[in-house]
Amino acid sequence: MSDFSMNGREYRLPTGPVAVICVDGCEEDYLDVALAQGRMPGMTRILQEGWRGSARGALPSFTNVNNAAIVTGVPPVRTGLSGNFFLDPDTGEEVMMNSADFLRCETILAGAARAGRKVAMVTAKEKLRDLLSPGLLAEGVTGMAFSSEKAAEAHTPTHGISDVEALAGETPPIYSGEASVYVLRAGVALLEAGQADFLYLSLTDYIQHKYAPHEEGALEFYQALDVELGRLMDLGCRLGITADHGMNAKCREDGTPRVIYLEDELSGEFGEGNKVICPITDPYVVHHGALGSYVTVHLLEPGRSAEVAGWIRGLEGVTEVLEKTEAADLLELPADRIGDLVVMSAADTVLGRSPEHHDLSQLDRPLRSHGGRFETTVPFIFSGPLNDEYAARAAADPRNFDVFDYVCNGIES
Numbered sequence: 001m002s003d004f005s006m007n008g009r010e011y012r013l014p015t016g017p018v019a020v021i022c023v024d025g026c027e028e029d030y031l032d033v034a035l036a037q038g039r040m041p042g043m044t045r046i047l048q049e050g051w052r053g054s055a056r057g058a059l060p061s062f063t064n065v066n067n068a069a070i071v072t073g074v075p076p077v078r079t080g081l082s083g084n085f086f087l088d089p090d091t092g093e094e095v096m097m098n099s100a101d102f103l104r105c106e107t108i109l110a111g112a113a114r115a116g117r118k119v120a121m122v123t124a125k126e127k128l129r130d131l132l133s134p135g136l137l138a139e140g141v142t143g144m145a146f147s148s149e150k151a152a153e154a155h156t157p158t159h160g161i162s163d164v165e166a167l168a169g170e171t172p173p174i175y176s177g178e179a180s181v182y183v184l185r186a187g188v189a190l191l192e193a194g195q196a197d198f199l200y201l202s203l204t205d206y207i208q209h210k211y212a213p214h215e216e217g218a219l220e221f222y223q224a225l226d227v228e229l230g231r232l233m234d235l236g237c238r239l240g241i242t243a244d245h246g247m248n249a250k251c252r253e254d255g256t257p258r259v260i261y262l263e264d265e266l267s268g269e270f271g272e273g274n275k276v277i278c279p280i281t282d283p284y285v286v287h288h289g290a291l292g293s294y295v296t297v298h299l300l301e302p303g304r305s306a307e308v309a310g311w312i313r314g315l316e317g318v319t320e321v322l323e324k325t326e327a328a329d330l331l332e333l334p335a336d337r338i339g340d341l342v343v344m345s346a347a348d349t350v351l352g353r354s355p356e357h358h359d360l361s362q363l364d365r366p367l368r369s370h371g372g373r374f375e376t377t378v379p380f381i382f383s384g385p386l387n388d389e390y391a392a393r394a395a396a397d398p399r400n401f402d403v404f405d406y407v408c409n410g411i412e413s
Helices: 028-036 041-049 063-072 108-114 126-132 164-168 178-192 206-210 216-234 262-270 302-313 324-331 388-394 400-410
Strands: 002-006 009-013 018-022 051-056 085-087 094-096 119-123 143-147 198-202 238-242 259-261 275-277 294-298 318-323 341-345 350-352 377-382
Touching (some): 009 108, 018 063, 018 178, 018 400, 028 377, 041 377, 051 388, 051 400, 063 108, 063 126, 085 275, 085 294, 108 119, 108 198, 119 126, 126 143, 164 178, 178 198, 178 206, 178 216, 259 262, 262 294, 262 350, 302 318, 318 324, 324 341, 341 350, 377 400, 388 400
Parallel strands (some): 018 238, 119 143, 259 350
Antiparallel strands (some): 002 009, 051 377, 294 341, 318 341
């Protein structure tokens, strides 16, 4: 084994292949129902040979925030990622946090590449490839990073690999379950070809936004994922499996979305000028309309933050309102990239700006989304038993961004 350090942690690299898989939006019920119905024999094998528990993800429970935490091993206050989207205090512009320029620390993947491993990051969403690939294409290392969304556009100078479609098949639509299955299939193909031995495989949550755990669309999806998990196991790959966030139904009994349009509410009470930012916003809003259970508020008069916070707490469906300093401390967030207030809502409720800011016309099923505290508990699964030290840690408060630590250091040899 060879060792390397990254962001204050030591990682011991096993001699065999390693893969960490982020199953985007994987509320634990998805696994429980699929396992109970016999749809996941590969996962059953993993659980028989390994270990399953739960971990706590970072808040807000969004994709960019948690993927950045997972590949660095540190919380958002260190990564600098406060959402998928934020109001840049330097420019006053609303910006998607999809560029590596926003990342404030190096990744474990870059460290493993420098330590001599053949590293591959395969994401479903191109935005994550853009955000998390620094260091993988540096001179003198063997690394690659590509997405299933734009697999056909991968070229060696910019991605570390060409002809991905010859390796893993035709580029799938991003709004499909196949976009996630493709990621795992590509990981299997890279291992089989000897092109990678240290992988991060990050899926997309299109299916989880669309289907509840008991619905056939979800069960078929997890069954397809399971085929590739079984293949990874057959290749002797040491696996760590977690999620960036969970998922909940955000609707009334009649199936209509349960939304608090907070900017409208604030305008009605305090007048115009207070701006609500929805950090769930990203290039893929068709399945959630940019509605999640966490928003930030930039106040026209920041000195009134305590007054406004107290008023927001009285709104039905709001569960937490934190002022900037408290939010940064309690939620481990970068204070310069959040608003004056952080607001979170109930498990069945989402927060938005005003109806005209959210296009729900393409929702063909009841709204399912995430972002708040009720979507932070995620699976934490390993393909081998944990050693005594890490089993004890896992009984306390493991975080999803501990997964590389556990898979490198915590599995019995």
